[in-house]
Amino acid sequence: MDHFHYLDRVLQAEEVPVPEIAAAVGTPFYLYSTATLRRHFTAFDQAFAGLDHLTCFAVKSCSNIAVLRLFAQLGGGADIVSGGELYRALTAGVDPARIVYSGVGKTKPEIRYALESGILMFNLESEQELVAVQECAAELKLTARVSFRVNPDVDPQTHAYISTGLAKNKFGIAIAEAGRVYRAARDLANIEIVGVSCHIGSQLTQVSPFIDTVAKLKDFLARLAGDGIEIKYLDIGGGLGIRYHQEEPPLPAEYGAAIREALGDLACTLILEPGRVIVGNAGILVTKVLFTKSGQKKFIVVDAGMNDLARPSLYDAHHGIIPVVKGEAGTEVADVVGPICETGDFLARGQEVPVAVPGELLAVQSAGAYGFTMSSNYNSRPRVAEVLVNGREFHLIRRRETYEDLIRGEAIPDFLK
Numbered sequence: 001m002d003h004f005h006y007l008d009r010v011l012q013a014e015e016v017p018v019p020e021i022a023a024a025v026g027t028p029f030y031l032y033s034t035a036t037l038r039r040h041f042t043a044f045d046q047a048f049a050g051l052d053h054l055t056c057f058a059v060k061s062c063s064n065i066a067v068l069r070l071f072a073q074l075g076g077g078a079d080i081v082s083g084g085e086l087y088r089a090l091t092a093g094v095d096p097a098r099i100v101y102s103g104v105g106k107t108k109p110e111i112r113y114a115l116e117s118g119i120l121m122f123n124l125e126s127e128q129e130l131v132a133v134q135e136c137a138a139e140l141k142l143t144a145r146v147s148f149r150v151n152p153d154v155d156p157q158t159h160a161y162i163s164t165g166l167a168k169n170k171f172g173i174a175i176a177e178a179g180r181v182y183r184a185a186r187d188l189a190n191i192e193i194v195g196v197s198c199h200i201g202s203q204l205t206q207v208s209p210f211i212d213t214v215a216k217l218k219d220f221l222a223r224l225a226g227d228g229i230e231i232k233y234l235d236i237g238g239g240l241g242i243r244y245h246q247e248e249p250p251l252p253a254e255y256g257a258a259i260r261e262a263l264g265d266l267a268c269t270l271i272l273e274p275g276r277v278i279v280g281n282a283g284i285l286v287t288k289v290l291f292t293k294s295g296q297k298k299f300i301v302v303d304a305g306m307n308d309l310a311r312p313s314l315y316d317a318h319h320g321i322i323p324v325v326k327g328e329a330g331t332e333v334a335d336v337v338g339p340i341c342e343t344g345d346f347l348a349r350g351q352e353v354p355v356a357v358p359g360e361l362l363a364v365q366s367a368g369a370y371g372f373t374m375s376s377n378y379n380s381r382p383r384v385a386e387v388l389v390n391g392r393e394f395h396l397i398r399r400r401e402t403y404e405d406l407i408r409g410e411a412i413p414d415f416l417k
């Protein structure tokens with residue numbers, strides 16, 4: 001459930017009419033609802049109530065520091081994948097003791113930064129990475145708490161680009177190899193083994209791949225225990241899907257119940273890394289119609305493009321498009337396209353969308369996850385504003401970039417002067 005609804009044909013975000021925000025900040029902009037973010041975080045977290053657990057929000061899905069602050073206030077931790085995400089999480093006030101660091105390619109400066117910040121644990125993905133972490137920790141005279149991300153070879157049945165738990169994917173260490181790596185880590189002076197982690201993919205619409213994974217993880221934990229290696233944290237990653245179109249993903253409560261049952265009486269702290277399920281349907285992208293073109297096909301040209309929302313172009317993802325002010329004209333099948341000079345620049349293709357005229361506002365739904373965070377300056381387009389609604393108020397949580405922002409850091413060398 002989200003807090004975007006119509007009142008007298010005008011789309012409201014909580015209690016604020018969306019046209020009011022558009023008039024104040026211009027278009028395009030991302031718009032998030034605090035009530036929805038809070039509700040989704042709480043619903044997810046509550047699904048594990050009574051179980052020793054920590055919900056580490058996947059920063060990559062929506063990384064604005066205001067959003068991160070909200071989750072920190074709700075008791076959440078963070079799942080980060082870069083030094084930049086660590087910086088965001090710390091700036092937002094996330095407790096470092098609630099931060100887990102995932103990803104296949106951590107650099108030494110990033111590793112040092114995380115060690116000095118005192119994060120909860122590194123989720124390591126290779127033996128070479130283990131060596132790098134040991135070296136950094138020795139240099140700094142610190143101990144690194146680590147888990148290894150194991151690859152269970154389970155098919156998450158999702159888009160190939162966001163499937164991560166198959167043997168052919170670049171992620172993790174094959175579960176059959178992992179025992180040896182744990183034994184190697186045990187002998188390193190500045191490494192403390194604390195966990196086992198896993199993340200099999202994103203936008204999963206069934207619980208069974210999660211359950212198969214938990215079963216494999218439990219077997220693996222038993223084997224580790226046989227080697228005398230006891231684990232404090234079991235991190236099962238994120239990945240629970242949302243409804244964009246016709247998907248019917250399990251509710252967080254159903255997901256939670258299934259995981260609990262699969263875990264049985266396992267005596268570990270469970271770590272979860274949800275992203276999309278919390279923020280996806282808590283955000284929309286508001287864009288203005290610039291022109292329409294009718295030929296062989298109907299095109300609605302809007303002021304947001306693939307640089308602002310990459311998901312349709314990159315994954316052929318479906319995002320619903322609704323009017324900000326409902327007219328009488330109904331809907332039609334059209335392509336909603338942006339101003340970028342690429343045929344792949346579309347927000348919707350052959351989709352039922354509102355009949356729109358220039359100047360009208362449209363809302364692209366389910367844009368809260370992997371929307372702004374994947375946006376770029378391609379075609380030298382300033383990145384758009386982000387706005388957070390809270391009841392009757394709205395707040396600019398990131399101002400629209402300027403042309404000066406676009407060239408900040410660039411220089412013309414002397415030989416060209």
Ligand code: LLP
Pocket residue numbers: 058061079102103162199201202203237238239240273274275276277311315369370374
């Ligand atoms: N943990 C790890 C280690 C991850 O790699 C990810 C996402 C998550 C947690 C959060 O997954 P979620 O709960 O959001 O599914 N850009 C793509 C999604 C990429 C997901 C990458 N990893 C998209 O727009 O669909």
